[in-house]
Amino acid sequence: MTTVSKNEYYTKTVTDYTHEGMGVIKIDHYPIFVPDALVGEEVEVKVIKANRKFGFGKLVNVITPSENRVEPPCPYYYQCGGCQIQTMNYTEQQAFKKATMDKSINRMAKLDKPVNDTVGMEVPMYYRNKSQIPVKFNDGKVEMGFYKPRSHDIVDIHHCLIQKEIHNDLMVFIKELLNDEEVSVYDEAKHEGLLRHVIIRSNNDDSEVQITFVTNGRKNVFGGINKAITEQFPMVTSIVQNVNTEKTNVIFGNRTNILHGGEYITDTLLGKKFRIKARSFYQVNHEQTEKLYKEALEAADLKGNETIIDTYCGIGTIGLCASDQAEKIIGIEVVDSAVEDAKENAELNGVENAEYHLGKSEEVMKKLVRQGVKPDVVFVDPPRKGCHPEFLEALVEVKPQKIIYVSCNPSTLQRDLKYLNEQGYGISPVTPVDMFPQTNHVESVTALELAK
Numbered sequence: 239m240t241t242v243s244k245n246e247y248y249t250k251t252v253t254d255y256t257h258e259g260m261g262v263i264k265i266d267h268y269p270i271f272v273p274d275a276l277v278g279e280e281v282e283v284k285v286i287k288a289n290r291k292f293g294f295g296k297l298v299n300v301i302t303p304s305e306n307r308v309e310p311p312c313p314y315y316y317q318c319g320g321c322q323i324q325t326m327n328y329t330e331q332q333a334f335k336k337a338t339m340d341k342s343i344n345r346m347a348k349l350d351k352p353v354n355d356t357v358g359m360e361v362p363m364y365y366r367n368k369s370q371i372p373v374k375f376n377d378g379k380v381e382m383g384f385y386k387p388r389s390h391d392i393v394d395i396h397h398c399l400i401q402k403e404i405h406n407d408l409m410v411f412i413k414e415l416l417n418d419e420e421v422s423v424y425d426e427a428k429h430e431g432l433l434r435h436v437i438i439r440s441n442n443d444d445s446e447v448q449i450t451f452v453t454n455g456r457k458n459v460f461g462g463i464n465k466a467i468t469e470q471f472p473m474v475t476s477i478v479q480n481v482n483t484e485k486t487n488v489i490f491g492n493r494t495n496i497l498h499g500g501e502y503i504t505d506t507l508l509g510k511k512f513r514i515k516a517r518s519f520y521q522v523n524h525e526q527t528e529k530l531y532k533e534a535l536e537a538a539d540l541k542g543n544e545t546i547i548d549t550y551c552g553i554g555t556i557g558l559c560a561s562d563q564a565e566k567i568i569g570i571e572v573v574d575s576a577v578e579d580a581k582e583n584a585e586l587n588g589v590e591n592a593e594y595h596l597g598k599s600e601e602v603m604k605k606l607v608r609q610g611v612k613p614d615v616v617f618v619d620p621p622r623k624g625c626h627p628e629f630l631e632a633l634v635e636v637k638p639q640k641i642i643y644v645s646c647n648p649s650t651l652q653r654d655l656k657y658l659n660e661q662g663y664g665i666s667p668v669t670p671v672d673m674f675p676q677t678n679h680v681e682s683v684t685a686l687e688l689a690k
């Protein structure tokens with residue numbers, strides 16, 4: 239039973255980070271999690287919540303600041319839920335991500351493996367190539383920005399430090415147009431009004447930009463707005479309207495209509511071209527995606543005669559980047575439009591040795607096992623919940639020599655690595671790659687090899 243209570247004050251030294259990047263202080267053995275407190279700092283904390291096993295505190299005073307503490311560069315940082323670790327300089331952010339990975343692999347899974355240094359960005363800002371911006375009408379004007387933490391209240395933002403500059407310019411421009419044109423804006427509580435989200439997506443050199451208006455209904459009121467956007471921003475080569483009439487937190491609905499230009503924009507990754515449609519998954523940080531894929535390809539060490547499975551393949555990016563160095567690529571993906579995109583992307587790049595299977599990895603993999611497919615290397619890049627146990631069982635049944643695991647969640651990664659290790663796979667040092675600077679998200683690549 240803890241003796242710590244709400245509204246009490248404590249002065250302690252921060253000893254660790256949570257996986258969300260909060261500082262941890264301990265009162266006897268009772269941990270209190272404190273946003274924006276850095277390891278090594280002596281801090282004064284007010285307890286704002288005391289659960290049975292842990293509490294949350296508010297940073298009241300930093301008595302001895304860490305040399306890695308910085309003033310958050312973004313003026314919205316303390317209101318906006320988009321970034322979580324802007325009081326750390328970039329060296330500390332990278333160290334935090336490495337330590338988070340180390341805790342997962344070694345403290346939780348007890349795999350006893352070294353973790354490499356985090357592969358960082360040159361300039362860890364202005365990287366997001368996709369911005370999903372909620373729209374709200376408040377106090378007689380349109381607000382666009384990002385949600386406050388754990389809320390659907392919008393922080394009205396004019397400049398975001400982690401989205402690309404062209405997105406900031408377009409966000410401000412569109413907000414003014416929406417005010418002038420008096421477009422009806424969606425009210426979440428009443429489930430009334432038209433415009434819900436504006437999504438901006440751009441390719442690496444900003445030569446192609448796509449805008450998506452997500453609307454509660456099919457009404458198209460965007461003629462004047464589209465004309466103004468494309469006159470001012472000729473790089474906007476695609477404007478689409480996605481209809482979502484559901485009462486839901488899911489952003490996209492099923493129907494998408496083209497309002498201007500084409501249905502997709504095209505980007506280049508490691509010399510290969512990719513068509514990206516409004517709803518397709520595509521990594522949000524171009525510079526770091528190339529580094530992540532290079533790490534994955536180097537770990538695979540392909541000789542040219544391998545059969546590769548690229549599962550959870552999205553629009554086919556990893557496999558197609560490997561296609562010059564392999565005999566055959568087999569892609570697996572559950573979203574039908576992504577499979578269509580992957581096929582088109584193979585054709586666009588003149589790749590003839592790739593085939594794609596629509597379905598869940600756990601089901602398709604079992605089918606491939608029954609068909610006697612013998613992959614040499616399998617790339618896995620699952621969503622946050624990690625690999626399905628039946629997929630892992632089928633995977634170890636075909637015994638690929640190498641598995642390259644790209645992960646966006648250290649917690650499910652450690653669970654899956656532990657299983658694969660028990661099934662005879664040796665694990666190389668994990669490499670964190672910083673795909674989301676200023677935020678607490680940790681991405682990584684790990685190579686596994688079947689023990690001889």
Ligand SMILES: C[S@@+](CC[C@H](N)C(=O)[O-])C[C@H]1O[C@@H](n2cnc3c(N)ncnc32)[C@H](O)[C@@H]1O
Nearest residue numbers: 519521550551552571572573598599619620621
């Ligand atoms: C993290 S993304 C990776 C996509 C791609 N490898 C890339 O780098 O762009 C995960 C992908 O897995 C797909 N997915 C989710 N669950 C799946 C399942 N059970 N079977 C197959 N694919 C799945 C998602 O649709 C998404 O495209």
